Amino acid sequence: MSESLRKRLLDIYGRLYSRYGPQYWWPGDGAFEVIIGAILTQAASWDNVDKALANLKAKWLLEPVALRAVDQDELANVIRTSIYFNAKAQKVKAFVQHLGEHYNDDLRALLGKDTHNLRQELLSIYGIGNETADDIVLYAAHKPIFVIDAYTRRILGRLSINPTRDTYDSYQAIFMENLSHDVSLFNEYHALLDRHGSETCRKVKPTCAECCLLDLCPTGARNVMSV
Ligand code: SF4
Structure with missing residues (x-):
């Protein structure tokens, strides 16, 4: 130091x-919404992410089971305002797939891991890079990472x-x-x-x-x- x-x-x-x-960061109603927002905000303005999140909510898609079930092209269309929407639909799908397979959708179990292991696990999921992983660690799991x-x-x-x-x-x-x-x-x-x-x-x-x-x-x- x-x-x-x-x-x-x-x-x-x-x-x-x-x-x-x-x-008053991070804007979002609960940890799951923070995570989806963190994935959608890559290279996009928050206003456009906010619109995408509102669209997801309006279609009852802002929860893991619904996001796994929805067709990927349809999901891409719903999050269209967040740019790179096809790639982001794939990333959102990868995250909820991981959450379902490894945690039976128990987000608290995932976020309850220690900072290092949580970060490493997030980085292992398709489409989650350093910044997105750290957004999730800090703003969804409330663990100290810059x-x-x-x-x-x-x-x-x-x-x-x-x-x-x-x-x-x-x-x-x-x-x-x-x-x-x-x-x-x-x-x-x-x-x-x-x-x-x-x-x-x-x-x-x-x-x-x-x-x-x-x-x-x-x-x-x-x-x-x-x-
Ligand atoms: S941080 Fe420096 S470069 Fe940036 S606006 Fe302030 S004075 Fe200008």
Whole structure:
């Protein structure tokens, strides 16, 4: 652990929290809905995922038995708004198949595993990668793991907080090795980074002059100077 990095990460968190307030993540009615939302949100905006979840609910499909029974093409059509809907229908099917085969649909038994084993098992299911697995571990199982996504990578890069290697695990280690493993902190921190990345530290034309992290940020200082 680096004490200076720990302080820096907590300073960033405090500023983001003061700026945006609590984010109340993850939106979803129960762990199963959180998991399906985590699968559907890959490369999709939350608004479009929300529409797909509403469609699933309207057709009484947001539960494991119904999702196993429904035809895959029909499922793809129901979740159409979430883009890559054919691939995502296959991924949703793979998850509910796993849940039925190994846990008789007892989601609590799956989510009750320890963090490492749960994460490894999720990664073994077709279509679940690092970010989706960690979304599920943190927001459905409420276990302490830090979720890394494109917003997090971008913000850290602009703040010159660089991992040892350009890999998911290395970015994750920045948080896991320097912050206490606190579910509430990890929940809120990831949500705040996403809010900041979508509203202020945008990919194109970040609004650095209004950013609460400006005095910590070499990229922001350059951007403001060049205006
Ligand atoms: S100052 Fe600009 S580049 Fe730096 S974190 Fe803020 S918005 Fe992003």
